[in-house]
Amino acid sequence: MKKTLLLMLVLLLSVGTVLAACGNNKTESSKGGDGEKPYEIKWYTIGTPQKDTNKVFEEVNKYTKEKINATVKLTQIDWGDFEQKMxxxxxxxxxxxxxFTNGGTYVQDAQKGAYLPLDDLLDEHGKELKETLDPALLEGARVDGELYGIPSNKEAARQSVYTFNKRLVDEYDFDISTVKTLEDLEPxxxxxxENESNITPVATFKAYLPFDYIFxxxxxxxFALEGDRDHVVNPFESDIAMETFKTMHxxxxxxxxxxxxxxxKDSWxxxxxxxxVRMxxxxxxxxxxxxxSxxxxxxxxxxEEPTTFxxxxxxxxxxxxxxxQxxxxxxxxxNLLNTDxxxxxLVDKGIEGVHYEKNDDGKITDLPARIEDYNMPTYSLGNHFILDLYEDDPSDKWDKFKEFNESAQPSPTLGFHFNSDPVRTEIASISNVSKEFYPALSTGSVDPEEYLPKFNQKLKDAGIDKVLDEIQTQFDTWKAEQK
Incomplete structure (x- = not known):
């Protein structure tokens, strides 16, 4: 009996030793060891699929396997198909x-449970990432008080601009500094x-109105950007909408x-x-x-002035x-992508010596393979402020981005996300009315003095007042909670 008990004790100690060793291996593997199979991260993002994606991600996976014992399977979905396929x-x-997600789609998908809340995960596994993010980005990305996504750390503000073909500006000696409004473009x-038969003077754009839009x-x-910023309105009933659409007409x-x-349907x-000129x-x-580009x-x-929307x-x-999983x-x-x-x-520019070369000053120059085989949409991939600068980039580029963000005023609804469920039927009807009238009005294709009143009446018939009341109620509740 004593021999049997002794044998059992030895066996138990041996099993404990093995389990402890397995546990140690698991801990090491999470830091890049070989004791556990690397987890494959399945990542969907936007953009035209690139020829060299697999080549680049072979290098990515060597690095991420070593750092976090994970590999990455990146799938790009082309621009026009992305939203529907996701x-x-x-x-x-x-x-x-x-x-990848953005805008209203992000809010709606978060509200219906498509994404995980991230505050706890960020605190535990993304401490370095959290420190890099502009607080305005985190605040604006919250939905009903919860963070459901990691914004790209880049310009947090928006500033609409008129952009001109510089060759034509120089040829005709235009002083574009005088352009403050849509009307200033006319001469x-x-x-x-009169002089450029192969040039369309205005690349089609939607006329700009100074409002913070809910959708x-x-x-x-x-909500108006100036004046009364606390009450939602129909922007198309404003005087500035009529005047802007008249100019476009x-x-x-x-x-x-x-x-x-x-x-x-052609893009520009x-x-x-x-x-x-375009906007x-x-x-x-x-x-x-x-x-x-x-x-x-x-x-x-x-x-307009920079504003954080x-x-x-x-x-x-x-x-x-x-x-x-x-x-x-x-x-x-x-965390690694946004801080390393x-x-x-590597994810953004590709492989050094293949897709770009690094100059003596640390700035980079694209090689032909970068343009032809690995031209990724930088804005969609993460933190901009740790990207290498191009040879013609000013050395203070990222400092200017931070100054730009700090100079911006917050929009009236920054951090407010409307829950459209109570008025979903009305919104569907209003969307159909807007699709019927707005493109023609905003491009000047019809006379606004005739069509804008018809547009607004149809919006009323579709239930716009009910939706405005619901937005105002939710906004007032949200605003009270901010105090």
Missing amino acids: QVIISSGEPFDIG MLKTIK EGDMPFG KYFKAGYLKSDAATS PMDVENWF GDSQPYADLLWSR AKYEVVSVPA NTSVTGAIQAISSTS NPEKAMEFL PYLRN
Whole structure:
């Protein structure tokens, strides 16, 4: 009996030793050891699939396996298909770890449980990442008080600008510093129309109205940026909407826009030099970036002051799916991606010596393979402030980004996200009305004195007042909670 008990004791001690060893191996493997199979992170993001993605991610995976014992399977979904395909993936319950998202889609998917709340994960597995993020980005990305995604650390503010083809500005000696409003463009547009038969004076854009919109696009719910910032209104009932649409109609009749501007599905890529002026959202030194991409020079002037909107802070977010099999590892990867300059530049720029070369001063120059085989959308991938600068980038570029963010005023609804469930039926009807009228009005294709009243009446018939009341109620509740 004594021999049997002794044997059992020896066996138990041996098993304990083995288990302890296994536990030690597991701990080591989480830091890159070989005792546990690396976890494969499934990552969906936006952009045209690139030829060299697999080549680059072979290098990525060597690094991430060593650092966090994980590999990454990146799948890009092309621009026009991304939103629809991601909704199918989310609705089907397909397991994945990280997904790119933005704007209203991010809010709606977070509210319906597609993404995990991240505050605890960020505190435990993303401490370094949290320290790098602009607080305005974190605040704007909260939905009902919870953080559901990691914003790209970049410009947190938005500033709309008029962007011009610099060759034409120089050729006709235009002083674009005088352009403060849409009306100020008229003499220049007339000159281009009379002298440049192959140039469309205005690259089709939607007329700018100074409101903080509840929904992206053409929906009629907004808070004024100046004056009364506490009450939601229909921007299309404002005097400035009528005046702006009248100016656009004047330009349309003069032939400054394409005749099919309201219905054309063609985009206006910058790499085709067939336009004089366009409108878009800017950032510090954006003209250098756009000129590099277009392969000819552009120059811009502001159309508004910098403002931090929900849409500007949620314009590029990486969310962790509620179907993730290992959200801790996903957060470890996001932490590494956003704080490790080597990994961030590898994912963004590709392989040194293959896709770009580094100069003696530490700045970089693209090689042909970067443009042709691995041209990734920088804005969508994470922290900008640890990216290498290009040879023609000013050395203070990232300092200027931080100054730009600090100079911006917060929009009236920064941090407020509307829950549309109580008025979903009305919103669907209003969306149909907006799609019917807004493109034609905003491109000047129709007379606003005739069509704008019809538009607003149809919005009332569709239930806009009920939606405005619901937005105001939720906003007032949210505002009270901020005090």
